[in-house]
Amino acid sequence: MTSKLRINTDKINIILATDCGSTTSKARFFKKIGDEYRFVVSGEAPTTVESPFEDVTLGVRNAVREVEELTGHKLLGSQGIITPSKGNEGADLYVTTSSAGGGLQMMVAGVVKTMTAESAERAALGAGAIVMDVIAVDDGRRPYEKIERIRYLRPDMILMAGGTDGGTITHVAETAELIEAAKPRPRLGADFELPIVFAGNKKARTNIKEILDETFALKIVENLRPVLEMENTEPARNVIHELFMEHVMSHAPGYDRLMKWTPIPIMPTPAGEGKMFQVIAEKYKINVVGVGLGGATTNVYSIYENEFVRTVSANLGMSYSICNVLKEAGTQKITRWIPFDITEDDLRNRLYNKMIRPTTVPQSIGDLVIEHAVAREALRLGFAHHKLLARPLRGVQRRRTIADIFDQRSFEETYIDMLKINLVAGTGGLLSHAPRRAQSALMLIDGFQPEGVTRLAQDSVFMMPHLGVLSTVHPEAAMEIFEKDCLIRIGVCIAPKGTASKVGEAMEIVVHKSDNSVIEERAEFGTMKRVQLEEGEKAKVEITPFRGGDVGKGEGKTRTVEIEGGTVGIILDARGRPVILPDDKNERRKKLVGWFQALDAYPEKLYELCGGSLA
Amino acid sequence: MSSEACCYTPGLKRKATTVVRKTRILPIPGEVLVREKEEITADTIIARAFILGEVHVANVAALLGIEYWETSKYLLKKKGEEVEKDEPIAMIKSLFGLLKRTTYAPASGTIERVSDVSGQVLIRESKIPLDIDAYIPGKVMEILPNEGATIETPAAFIQGIFGIGGERKGKLTLVAKTPNEILTAAQLKPEHKGKILIGGARVTDDALQKAGQIGVKGIVVGGIDDHDLTTFLGYKIGVAITGHEDIPITLIITEGFGEMAMSEKTFSLLKKFNGKDASINGATQIRAGVLRPEIIIPMIDEVTESSKFEDDDEKDYLQQGLLPGTPIRIIRDPFFGALGIVSKLPVKLQTIETESSVRVLEAKLADGRHVIVPRANVEIIEE
Numbered sequence: 001m002t003s004k005l006r007i008n009t010d011k012i013n014i015i016l017a018t019d020c021g022s023t024t025s026k027a028r029f030f031k032k033i034g035d036e037y038r039f040v041v042s043g044e045a046p047t048t049v050e051s052p053f054e055d056v057t058l059g060v061r062n063a064v065r066e067v068e069e070l071t072g073h074k075l076l077g078s079q080g081i082i083t084p085s086k087g088n089e090g091a092d093l094y095v096t097t098s099s100a101g102g103g104l105q106m107m108v109a110g111v112v113k114t115m116t117a118e119s120a121e122r123a124a125l126g127a128g129a130i131v132m133d134v135i136a137v138d139d140g141r142r143p144y145e146k147i148e149r150i151r152y153l154r155p156d157m158i159l160m161a162g163g164t165d166g167g168t169i170t171h172v173a174e175t176a177e178l179i180e181a182a183k184p185r186p187r188l189g190a191d192f193e194l195p196i197v198f199a200g201n202k203k204a205r206t207n208i209k210e211i212l213d214e215t216f217a218l219k220i221v222e223n224l225r226p227v228l229e230m231e232n233t234e235p236a237r238n239v240i241h242e243l244f245m246e247h248v249m250s251h252a253p254g255y256d257r258l259m260k261w262t263p264i265p266i267m268p269t270p271a272g273e274g275k276m277f278q279v280i281a282e283k284y285k286i287n288v289v290g291v292g293l294g295g296a297t298t299n300v301y302s303i304y305e306n307e308f309v310r311t312v313s314a315n316l317g318m319s320y321s322i323c324n325v326l327k328e329a330g331t332q333k334i335t336r337w338i339p340f341d342i343t344e345d346d347l348r349n350r351l352y353n354k355m356i357r358p359t360t361v362p363q364s365i366g367d368l369v370i371e372h373a374v375a376r377e378a379l380r381l382g383f384a385h386h387k388l389l390a391r392p393l394r395g396v397q398r399r400r401t402i403a404d405i406f407d408q409r410s411f412e413e414t415y416i417d418m419l420k421i422n423l424v425a426g427t428g429g430l431l432s433h434a435p436r437r438a439q440s441a442l443m444l445i446d447g448f449q450p451e452g453v454t455r456l457a458q459d460s461v462f463m464m465p466h467l468g469v470l471s472t473v474h475p476e477a478a479m480e481i482f483e484k485d486c487l488i489r490i491g492v493c494i495a496p497k498g499t500a501s502k503v504g505e506a507m508e509i510v511v512h513k514s515d516n517s518v519i520e521e522r523a524e525f526g527t528m529k530r531v532q533l534e535e536g537e538k539a540k541v542e543i544t545p546f547r548g549g550d551v552g553k554g555e556g557k558t559r560t561v562e563i564e565g566g567t568v569g570i571i572l573d574a575r576g577r578p579v580i581l582p583d584d585k586n587e588r589r590k591k592l593v594g595w596f597q598a599l600d601a602y603p604e605k606l607y608e609l610c611g612g613s614l615a
Numbered sequence: 616m617s618s619e620a621c622c623y624t625p626g627l628k629r630k631a632t633t634v635v636r637k638t639r640i641l642p643i644p645g646e647v648l649v650r651e652k653e654e655i656t657a658d659t660i661i662a663r664a665f666i667l668g669e670v671h672v673a674n675v676a677a678l679l680g681i682e683y684w685e686t687s688k689y690l691l692k693k694k695g696e697e698v699e700k701d702e703p704i705a706m707i708k709s710l711f712g713l714l715k716r717t718t719y720a721p722a723s724g725t726i727e728r729v730s731d732v733s734g735q736v737l738i739r740e741s742k743i744p745l746d747i748d749a750y751i752p753g754k755v756m757e758i759l760p761n762e763g764a765t766i767e768t769p770a771a772f773i774q775g776i777f778g779i780g781g782e783r784k785g786k787l788t789l790v791a792k793t794p795n796e797i798l799t800a801a802q803l804k805p806e807h808k809g810k811i812l813i814g815g816a817r818v819t820d821d822a823l824q825k826a827g828q829i830g831v832k833g834i835v836v837g838g839i840d841d842h843d844l845t846t847f848l849g850y851k852i853g854v855a856i857t858g859h860e861d862i863p864i865t866l867i868i869t870e871g872f873g874e875m876a877m878s879e880k881t882f883s884l885l886k887k888f889n890g891k892d893a894s895i896n897g898a899t900q901i902r903a904g905v906l907r908p909e910i911i912i913p914m915i916d917e918v919t920e921s922s923k924f925e926d927d928d929e930k931d932y933l934q935q936g937l938l939p940g941t942p943i944r945i946i947r948d949p950f951f952g953a954l955g956i957v958s959k960l961p962v963k964l965q966t967i968e969t970e971s972s973v974r975v976l977e978a979k980l981a982d983g984r985h986v987i988v989p990r991a992n993v994e995i996i997e998e
Contacts, residue, residue, distance in 0.1 A: 143672035143735075170683055174733035181670040181727065181737050185643070207732050296854075315854050320901055324853030348841045350948070352872035355855050356777045358901055360947040360992045361973060367948050368969040435970035603970055 007093065007263075007473050011084070015477060016067070016075060016091040017466035018060050019269055020047055020100040020258075022296045023319060023358060024429075025059035028466045029067045029075075030481055037477040039485035042461055043067035046359070048254075049100040055254035056100055057261070080261035093474065094262045097465040099269035099294075100252070104128055104244050105187060107155040109135040109179065111162035111171045114394040116200065119225045120161035122309060122389055123199070123233035127240035128268030129157075130297070130314045135178070137171045143178060150182035156248040158184070158194065158216075159236060160208075163201030165226045172204040176211040183215060188251035193217040195243045199224040199236040217247065231393060244268060264473055270299045272468030273427060274310050276482065277301045279471060281308075283479075286422035289448060291379060292464070293428035295319035295358060298382035302390050304416050311386040316378045318371065318430045319358030322351050329377040336581050337373035337446070339592040339610045340366065361433075365606045368435070372443055375430050379447025387414035418451040418577075419497060419552050425487075427459035437567040438530070438601040441490045451497040451577050452552040453543070453561050456490040456568075489535050491566030495573035496549025499580075500525035505546035507574045512540040523574035525549075526591070528598040531572065533565030546574060571599065627774035627907055627994075629881055635770045635911050636756065639747050640763040642666075649755045649764055657784050657894055657913075659749045662763045668740030671722040675705045676734025678718045683734040690736070692726050698738060699723050705736070750782050751894045752913050771888055771912040773869075773881060775835065778897025778908030779848070779857045780865030783811070785832035787912065789889040791815035794877040798836055800825040807831050811893055811910075813885045816876040818866070820846040827863040833895045835867045835885065835910060838875030858898025865897040867908040875952070888912045937990065943978060947992040954996070955980040 015030040015037070027043040043066025048059035057080070064075050074089045075081055082090035106129040110117025113136035121134050132153050135146055158179065162172040179196070186194045195217040198208050205220055212218050222235040245265045249255045259266060267275075270292065277290035281303035292299040298316040302309050315324040326334065331344045338347075350370060354360065362368040391414050424444050434440045440458050450456075463486050471478035496507055504524065511519040511531060523529040525546050533539055544558045545551045553559040563570070575595075582588045593610055596602050645664025649655060675690070676683045689705045692698055698720040705718040720738055728737040753768030788810040790802050798814030800821040808829050814822075814836035820843035826834060845851050848860060869881050893912045900906040937943075941957045959977035965987065966972050973989045980986060 143674075144670065147670045147672075170733050173730060174735060177728060177730055177733055177735055177737065178672070181672075181739070183667060211730075321854050323851070323855075327851040327853040345840065345842060349871075349873040352841045353946075353951075356871065356899075356901055357946050357994075361971065361989050362969055363947060363967050363989055363992060364949045365968055368971075433971060603968075605968065 009474050009476065012092045012474060012477065014073070014085040014091045015093045015095070015470065015474070016064065016081060017094070017463070017470055018063060018096040019272070019462075019465045020049065020056050020060060020096065020098040021269065021294070022099055022103070023047060025056075025063040025100075026462060026466075027060070027063040027067045028461075028463045029071060029073070030470075030477065036484070037480045039461075039463065039481050041067055041070045042463075043070065047100045049252060055257070056098070056252065057254045057257050059100075060096070060258065080257070093264075093470075095264045095466070095469045095473070096258065096262055097267045097269045097272040097469050098249070098255075103130055103270070103297075104240075104248060104268045105130050105132055105156045106159055106240075107132050107135065107150065107153055107157075107184070108159045109162070109175050110160070110200075111137050111168060111175065113139050115228065116161040116163065116225045118389070118394065119231050119233065120159050120199070120236075122231070123161075123224050123236040124159050124240065125310045125312060125389070126233055126274070126308065127237040127244075128271030128274065128310075129240065130312050135175065137175060146178050147182045150179055150184050154185055154187040155194070156187055157240065157243055158196045159240065160196060160198050161200045161224050161236075163204055163223075164228055165202050165223050167201050167203075169201060169204040169207060172200050173207045173211060176208050180211050180215055186247075186251070188248060192247065192251060195219060195247045197221060197236055197239050197243065217243075219243065229393065241265065241267070241271065264469065267465075267469040267472070269465045270310065270312060272465035273299060274301050274308070275468035275471060276464040276478075276486075277425065278303055278308055279468075279479070279482070280423065280425065280487075281306075284422070287420055288423045288425065289383075289416070289421050289450075290425045291382065291427070291444075291447075293318060293375060293378060293382075293426060293430055295429065296321050298378050300382045300386035302386065302416055304390065304421070307390075307415075309386070309390040311382070311389050313378075313382045313385045316382055318375060318378065318428075320355065322358075322374060323355045325374050325378045325381065326351050328381050333377050334370075334373050336588060337376050337592065338369060339589040339596070339606075340369075342366075342370070365603060366609055369602065369606060371430065372434075372439060375443050376446045379443065383448055387416060390414045390416050418449065418454075419550070420452075421450055421454055423455045423457060424448050424450050424493075425457040425459075427462055427464045429462060431458050432460065432462045436601060437488065437490050438599040441493070441568050441571060442595070442599060442601055444490075445493055445495070445571065445573060446579065449495075449577055449579060450493050451495055452550070453541075453559070453563065454493045454495070455564070456493055456566065456571075458488050458490060460486055460488050489564065489566035491533065491568040491571055492563045493571045493573055494541070494543055494551065495575070495577060496545035496551050497577045498549045498555065499576040500546040501548040505548070507546050507549065507572060508544045509570070509572065510542040511570065512542075514538050521572060523572040525574050525576060527574050528595045529572040529574075530568065530599045531570040533563070533569040535564075535566050537565040539563055539565070541570070546576075549574075549576065568599065627776065628772055629774070629884060630772045631884055631887075632914070633770065633772050634767060635751060635753075635772050635913075636765055636767045637749075637751055638759070638763065638765045639750060640759065641745065641747055641761075643745075644761040645745070647758055647760065647762070647764060649749075649758070651755055651758050653755045655749050655752060655755060655766065657749050657752045657892075660746045661749050661766075662747050664745045665742035666745050668724060668742055669722070670727070671720075671724070671738045671740070673704065673718055673721055673736045673738065674734055675718050675736050679705060679707045679716050681707060681734075684731045686731050686734045686736070687729055690729060694726050694729050697723075697725050704738075750784075750896075751911055752892075752915055768911075768913045768915060770914055771884060773884060773910040775867035775869045775897075775908040775910070776871055777855065777857075778865065778867040778899050779844075779852075779860045780833070780862050780897040781858050782894065782896045783832045783865045784892065784894050785809050785811040787811050787813060787885060787888050787891055787893050789813045789886055791882075794837060794879060794882040797874070798822050798834065803829055803831070805829060811835065811895055813882075813889070814877075815882070817843075817874045819843055823847040823864070823866065831864050833865040833867065833897075835869065835895070837868065837870040837877035838873050839866070839868050840874070841872050855899055855901040857900075858896065865895050867895060867897055867910065871946075885910070937976060937993075937995065942996050943976075943993040944996050945978070945986075945988055945992055946994050947989075950980070950986055950988060953980050953982075953986075955986070958985065960990075
């Protein structure tokens with residue numbers, strides 16, 4: 001999505017960007033220093049969209065005030081942000097994203113659950129929405145159950161697909177009639193008409209108008225599944241963004257004022273985040289898996305062979321939703337990542353207390369490790385959810401080749417092959433605030449389990465959504481800041497897929513550095529190692545996996561790749577895939593401590609805490 | 616892991632005397648049934664609306680075996696007509712009337728839509744009245760046309776940290792003798808029916824079950840073990856959005872999860888109002904600008920003119936924010952539960968045990984210790 005607004009980029013020296021998150025409003029201050037745009041400072045304050053404040057601009061003002069205090073640059077005027085800049089005052093451009101008050105909540109509908117309804121779901125998710133429910137003719141519910149469900153939900157918007165062009169009209173009309181009968185009311189603003197986007201069979205448009213136009217704010221766009229072999233979600237996504245501004249944001253508390261502060265449309269936070277992951281994939285021409293691990297939700301993005309898919313696990317998060325991770329994963333899945341004694345009751349009560357006091361931060365090393373354990377499970381579950389939607393289009397007739405016959409994956413499974421993922425990147429408070437980068441690296445590796453050779457990166461201080469919305473009007477500035485101040489290159493993970501065929505097998509690497517020095521390293525199956533390779537430093541690496549392991553060239557075959565270093569460097573992950581933790585408690589803890597120490601991930605104090613339990 | 620915490624005080628509102636205003640609004644437009652300045656009780660119906668009745672679908676085309684576009688042709692009833700359940704609404708005859716196929720109304724109501732595109736006939740049941748009551752007694756201060764009204768009452772007001780169950784009314788009844796007691800099933804008696812019980816540090820699952828059986832309206836207690844909560848509810852709470860649980864009682868916890876003695880101040884306030892009518896709501900939504908559970912103890916008998924009733928003269932620390940001298944409670948490990956006074960607020964970020972650089976404060980704890988904690992890990996308390 002690119003803004004229609006034209007701005008004179010020559011006159012932009014000071015940029016202020018904010019994100020109104022579900023918990024915190026985050027201001028980022030950018031400045032042109034010499035010839036390049038750089039990030040200067042950030043300010044944060046609690047979001048104020050809900051009772052008792054009910055005005056999002058208060059939180060934004062507080063966050064911006066912190067920026068003012070830290071920079072001495074005045075930004076706030078009585079009417080909002082002072083524009084343009086002059087000396088130590090004002091900004092030339094102000095942009096913002098928002099997920100406050102629950103973000104964009106949508107219901108989607110289609111005819112066949114695994115075809116048009118699934119395409120509609122992908123389109124809504126791609127637009128940054130949380131999908132509350134997917135209604136389809138064959139979803140197994142009776143008509144009255146669907147009507148009850150639609151009535152009960154209070155979405156911000158409905159996306160309705162169904163029928164390929166020239167296909168069924170009857171079933172599309174049937175679904176439209178159920179929606180009309182349910183007369184769902186919008187979540188915000190009792191008096192306005194609920195927006196419905198129809199992106200289905202073009203032959204059904206007249207019928208849809210007749211059924212829905214009177215009760216809803218109906219918008220008709222190109223069919224998102226014009227033929228079974230093709231998915232065209234872009235027009236639907238764009239109109240969702242327009243309606244988000246016109247209908248949803250304008251009814252959220254204080255947004256009428258916030259919209260006047262910025263000439264650029266407010267973007268849903270995940271849309272901004274997703275935009276930047278797409279930018280990375282396009283710029284480097286690589287396959288990317290990205291994650292935004294937030295307080296309330298976990299957003300996973302994949303750009304795989306140019307296919308962009310975003311999913312949101314609406315109730316997997318690290319503060320409000322932390323207990324949902326506990327609920328979904330189970331206590332044992334979380335404690336398996338904790339290398340010291342903790343009772344299940346203690347763990348659960350701690351997490352429940354975090355849920356009811358979500359803004360607290362870990363002060364003790366034990367508490368930090370517990371949160372990191374939960375994060376691993378949130379990432380794992382979020383990615384599992386993502387893979388359910390990142391799969392080939394259903395309903396398409398396929399001619400299977402000999403190669404397909406040997407490919408174990410069915411068309412039901414995801415098309416994401418982890419061996420072909422070039423980059424795994426993360427953003428969100430927990431990852432950005434992890435005291436050591438090796439901690440984020442481990443969380444990303446354990447959560448996503450990359451295979452072969454995979455670069456790891458993270459957002460420095462959570463500014464990807466800010467840069468995503470900025471890129472719609474000033475892509476050069478967004479890219480410059482992104483490269484220099486946002487993207488932290490953590491390093492490269494080298495992880496053979498599969499397991500060793502016998503005990504004592506090891507992975508070996510030979511690193512040829514650009515200064516002609518050579519490092520040889522060996523990691524036994526089940527262990528991890530860290531090899532220093534500074535950020536920006538390039539090297540050629542010959543990797544020989546353990547027997548039974550594959551790093552992209554086939555089992556046991558050597559692969560040579562060019563890599564670039566990072567803050568952590570090269571991570572040799574010889575644990576095999578999938579990573580299997582020992583069942584025995586003491587064995588498992590020893591393994592964990594070994595991996596943590598190999599990567600120098602945590603301070604010594606943690607190992608003192610583990611000491612007793614490892615004896 | 617720290618287990619030192621045994622006595623907590625809430626950082627939420629706890630006012631012995633204040634003016635509580637509640638705006639009661641219908642979810643959809645309707646009729647307001649009270650007048651401005653009217654004195655009302657907690658059970659007075661403030662406003663009434665009618666919500667649309669349930670919709671039932673009969674796929675006439677499929678049932679009669681006809682084409683979709685022929686649906687209207689075989690209907691016995693027109694759009695807008697009323698029908699009774701099981702009344703024939705469509706019929707097809709063949710072989711000179713010898714063979715008949717009939718579709719019957721799946722419910723009583725009005726035919727709302729007849730579709731020759733989908734072959735469906737939609738029948739809507741009668742409208743359902745939806746009432747909202749006042750929840751608290753008091754005076755109607757403002758009428759919101761077609762929506763509801765604002766009611767004001769002098770009251771004591773206490774917020775909990777987490778709750779389940781919606782609005783309920785009943786007499787406060789002190790069961791625990793001290794804030795450290797655990798409320799068990801053995802302490803519950805038949806005379807507790809209709810009451811809101813005040814416990815101490817924890818309530819057990821069996822006490823919750825028995826309370827439900829007896830007909831207790833609500834329980835206010837310091838803490839609860841998550842295991843007991845899960846057993847009582849029958850499922851795990853994943854996200855702190857509560858208030859709509861299908862349970863017979865409302866539970867409000869004032870301190871947190873685990874065994875946590877109710878703060879002295881909250882306990883003594885509730886003890887003071889033992890036997891008084893109260894309105895409680897367990898609804899919790901933890902987002903920015905949180906919705907916390909509440910206990911409202913109206914004091915209409917004590918104060919006749921609410922306009923003369925002022926907030927108690929306690930220092931409003933919550934409004935002031937953190938300052939040197941502000942009383943606080945630490946709400947996270949390793950000093951969880953400790954009380955103290957802010958002694959310093961350093962401007963610069965400081966590195967803590969986790970190696971994070973955060974904004975901290977220095978506090979002098981009640982036991983004399985001086986500690987440094989992240990500012991995010993304290994609650995301001997009104998002692």
